[in-house]
Amino acid sequence: MDRSIFIQMNEISKTFGTIRANHNINLTVCQGEVHALLGENGAGKSTLMNMLSGIYSPDSGSIFIHGKEVHFTSPKESIAMGIGMIHQHFKLVDVLTAKENIILGQKGNFFVNQKKLAQQIRQISQKFGLEIEPDKKIYDMSVGEKQTVEIVKVLYRGADILILDEPTAVLTPQETRKLFQIINKMKEEGCAVIIITHKLHEVMEIADKITVLRKGETVGTVNKSDTTPKALTDLMVGRSVDLSIERVAVEKKERLLQVEHLTVQDSEKVHVLDDVSFTLSTGEILGVAGVAGSGQKELCESIAGLCTVQRGDIVYNGENIVGETPRDIIKRGISMSFVPEDRLGMGLVASMDIVDNLILKEYQNQKGLFIYRKPVKKKAKQIIQRLDIQTPGVHHPVKQLSGGNIQKVLLGREIDSGPQLLITAYPVRGLDIGASHVIYDLLNEQKQKDVGILFVGEDLDVLLELSDRIMVLCEGKITGIVDAKSATKEQIGLLMGGAALAEDQEVKQDD
Amino acid sequence: MIRIVKRTDVSKIKAARIRILAVVLALFTSGIFILLLRHNPLAVYSAMLQGSFGSAYRFKETIIKTIPLVITSLGIMVAFKMKFWNIGAEGQIFMGAFAASFFALQFPDLPKPLLLCLMMAAGIVGGGLWALIPAFFKAQFGTNETIFTLMMNYIALKWITYLQYGLWKDPDALGFAKIPNFSDNAILPKLFDIHIGWIFAFILIVIMHIFMHHTKKGYEITVIGESEDTARYAGMNVKKVVLTAMFISGGICGLTGMIEASAVSGTLSVEVSSGYGFTAIITTWLSGLKAPFILVVSFLFAVLLQGGSFIQTAFQIPQAAAQILQGMILFFVLGSEFFIQYKILPRQNGVEMTAEKEGK
Structure with a gap:
């Protein structure tokens, strides 16, 4: 195919403390291509994209955009190179209209030429098949509409490389379909689109090429036509997994x-x-x-x-x-556990160790003024063993554990309390x-x-x-x-x- | 170019070394300032040490300054652990002193042990209730406790001023605005020539350490400090804990007020708190909210205070200069926290750092 290469990332590495978020990652995205970035949590997808959008800079490696080597030090420079990132959590001002949000932070005259702006927005929306009401306030919008505003915003700034970070997490299936139509339209218009996701069926539906990351390294880049969801999962996890979930019957x-x-x-x-x-x-x-x-x-x-x-x-x-x-x-x-978006806010105390977290719901049943940790320590060891929690010890702060292990601690405690509901x-x-x-x-x-x-x-x-x-x-x-x-x-x-x-x-x- | 990398494996020794280095740098920077005042920094520093350790009397003075700092810091620690920013220790000291003084002045002839116990109880209740006011508004309406407790200080100060210049003014003091001295029965006894506040301080350190780490209340306070949502999920009565903790916090500060009024000034006056309520915020923070460290940090600050007032007379340097040293130390130690958590490396392109290869 004779299409120009929009993004080329060579041997990118990035380390946070002792955690190697990215290690010698290579990624090439061409014009008119939808490229899915697939990987489990902590595989380094977001880190890689944040380097592309100028939020982080790589420790080593080089990035070429439209064939030119770049060293971004701020998101502004990245935007100037035509890269637009749409974050999972929208960055919109609720009380402003769509139009106002679109021009926010842009250089321009003190007075805004309303007519011209409206025209430009209309042009963009027609070109890509986006439905948008420029004068609607953000707080009146549904999630899907907000996302559309985000997309128009980056297109208005002249982006021809779009990065979508888990765009479908908040959408209904119908809204997702609409989004995919938009993405396809962009593809036709010659944009390059990178979509971060962990939903396999979406990848199979929308992507042309798929790059799989695992533990900060590139496992491989495949064409969609050459792969299956099962093969992708195995690549992601690194071993063969059974995707089906059992539904047990209770009489x-x-x-x-x-x-x-x-x-x-x-x-x-x-x-x-x-x-x-x-x-x-x-x-x-x-x-x-x-x-x-x-x-x-x-x-x-x-x-x-x-x-x-x-x-x-x-x-x-x-x-x-x-x-x-x-x-x-x-x-x-009745046991209730709610894992909020930041995953730690409720139910667990981040800086406390496993023992102190396990004691959280039952210390009130202990008699007297004092708190007894000994019996709980034994229980902590049991739960660690039963749920296979990876931790250096029972006295290790839970915030230093990985997400999966943190949630196992939470659920382990709830189940251990022997709830009925x-x-x-x-x-x-x-x-x-x-x-x-x-x-x-x-x-x-x-x-x-x-x-x-x-x-x-x-x-x-x-x-x-x-x-x-x-x-x-x-x-x-x-x-x-x-x-x-x-x-x-x-x-x-x-x-x-x-x-x-x-x-x-x-x-x-x-x- | 440089880049900042998070440290993950800081040993305690290394952290301590960084903090000590920060103190040394603070002394060095203050030294430049002292040089500008045309004094020899080394001479000034050694004079400060002499001023606080040079004689039995001076050392005693240092201890007497350590006691209120330790006790007040312990009180503030309880609130800070809950992330309740109690800046109102000064006012709580005043109100504790006021309540204790009420009994000292009303019942001067009660037997000594009884009167002292009454005064202590009154001091604790006085400071505790004063702290309960902002706690109530915080728990009920979510008001900002920092501003609230700070403002309560001035109300307390002005109340004491009113007592001193008005209601409780000693008619026999020939027009001099002072509250009558306490009777002997209202003065704390001495042990080893220092008032027994030092025993209270030691006992309180142990009690507060156990309280924070081994009681249900202490656990609840810590959980609420970390996450109020989590505390609610666990079925804690957050409001009740906030109120209790603040009563304890204010109560301990109130006890400081009682001790200072009884053992140091011998009466109630606007100087009874001597700014300990504010200095203790610093010592609490620098001790990392740990009871045993409060003792160490408070002692060091008492040395600064005592040494500071000594160089004032010895070198004719205003005491403010010594306070600059205090501020400098706080600034450097807080700043050093950054270097404990992060290290700074030169930026290198294309080459991987060998130092970072270790780990996962």
């Missing part, structure tokens, strides 16, 4: 939790949960799907007694637990495939012990395979509860977008 089922008309308001009196009703049985995994921020957090927190319930009942084992303190609810055998939100957030499967196995193990599990997840494929039923939330409302065995991803996608379920599709609830 005896009793009703454990019944939530009725649950309504929760946030501080601005907006209904973050609106008339939510559902049931959960023992030995059942009820998956919760929804675009981020659809009320998942409030649902978990209201059951755990951490947020004020405006209206409705939460009946657990026949008793209404609304209004009880978090402590009482923990004592009833296990609420877990995003337990595999940011984990690689191997570690995720350990977590799924743990959940299945609990299910077999007749524990009722409320599993809030991001990945629809996982939800479909692991759950018995899936409840879909959209803007605080339940748009449907479907049987995971028969539901399809498209169906759930529509529900996530707010479409109501047709009557006959609704799963009969067991009441």
Whole structure:
């Protein structure tokens, strides 16, 4: 093919302390190419891209953009070379309009030529098939619209190399399809697109070439036509893995939790949960799907007694637990773990060691004024062994462990408390495939012990395979509860977008 | 060009060496300043040491200055561990001293042990309640505790000023604005010629160390300091812990006030806190919020204070010059934290650093 090379990165290395984030990485991206960067967490994808966008500079190696060697010292220089990065977390000013966000930080006259600007934006959106309302405020926009604004922003700045960092994590399947159309359009227009992701089916759908990173090194670059998802996974993980998740069957089922008309308001009196009703049985995994921020957090927190319930009942084992303190609810055998985006904020204390973290929920059961760590130390050793937690010792601060091991500590503690109801939100957030499967196995193990599990997840494929039923939330409302065995991803996608379920599709609830 | 690399494996010895180097550099930099004042820095420094160790009397004075620093630092430590930035130790000292003085002045003839116990209890409650006010507003409405506690200092100071110049003014002092001296029964006894505050300081170090590391409350305070969300998830009553911790923090500072009023000034006055409430913020921070180190750091700062007031008379250098040395040390030691966490390497292109090959 006779296409010019847009990006060439040679033997790039970058070290943080003793951690080798990138080691002699090579990457070549041509004009009109969609290049997927695939790798588990911590494989060095983001580090590599941050060097391309001028946030970090490499310790060694060289970068050529459009055939010219560059040494970026700031993102500004990178933008000037036509590189535009769209971060996972949008960098937009909420109270400004799309138009204002697009010209933000740009050099220009004191007065903005509104007409010309609107025209330019229109031109760009027509060229790439982007739908955008220039005068709409960001806070009125859906996630998909915000992303479009981000894309227009970098295109307006003249980027012909686009880097998208996990762009589909926050999108519904429908929005994802739209994004892929846009990406294809860009490709046709001669841009180069790099997409960072760990979702294999997306890679197979959109990418032309795929570079797989593992532990900071390039494992290989392949053409999409020459590979399969299975082969890519094996490359990513470095060994052969079984991708399927087991759905264990549990016979005896009793009703454990019944939530009725649950309504929760946030501080601005907006209904973050609106008339939510559902049931959960023992030995059942009820998956919760929804675009981020659809009320998942409030649902978990209201059951755990951490947020004020405006209206409705939460009946657990026949008793209404609304209004009880978090402590009482923990004592009833309800365990809640929520892995937030920063992965450490809730549930664990970063600077404390494993022992002090394990003691967190049970120290209050100890008698007297003093805290006894000895019995917990023994337990810590057991959990480390059982869950295969990689740590130099029980007295090692958890923040120095890797993400997977941190989450194992968290889930290990919750399971160890012997709960009857296990609420877990995003337990595999940011984990690689191997570690995720350990977590799924743990959940299945609990299910077999007749524990009722409320599993809030991001990945629809996982939800479909692991759950018995899936409840879909959209803007605080339940748009449907479907049987995971028969539901399809498209169906759930529509529900996530707010479409109501047709009557006959609704799963009969067991009441 | 240079680049900054995070250190991951700093041994304690190396960290200590960097900190000591920082102190040496601080002395050196202050030396330049002293030279500009046309004095010999070495002579000034040795005079400072003489001023704090040179005689039994001077050494005693140094110890007397160490005691309030240690106790106040222990109080501040509790709050800081919770990331509650209690800048109000000064006010809590005043209010503790005020409450203790109330009993000393009202019941001067009570038996000594009883009166002293009453005064101590009053000091603790006085300082504790004073600290409870900002804690309540923080817990209930999320107010900024730094500003709040700071402002409370001035209210306390002005209240004591009012007492000294108004309500409690000694009518027998010939118009001189002072509060009457305490009766003998209200004065702390001495052991080894130093008031027994030093025993309190030692006992408190042990108690606070155990409290922070081996009690449920101490654990809760640490967890809340790290992450309030996590504490809530674990079912802790965050508000209650914040209030309790601040009562303890203020209470300990209040005890300082009682000791200073009873053993050092012999009465209540606007000078009773001598700025210990502010200096103790520095010593607490430099000790890394660890009770045993508080003793060491407080002693070193007491040497600076005592030596500083000595060179004032010996060299006619204003005491402010000694305070510059204090500030300089704080500046350098805080700055050295950067070098403990990071190292600076020359930038090299195309060549890999052998030093970094080790590790994973």
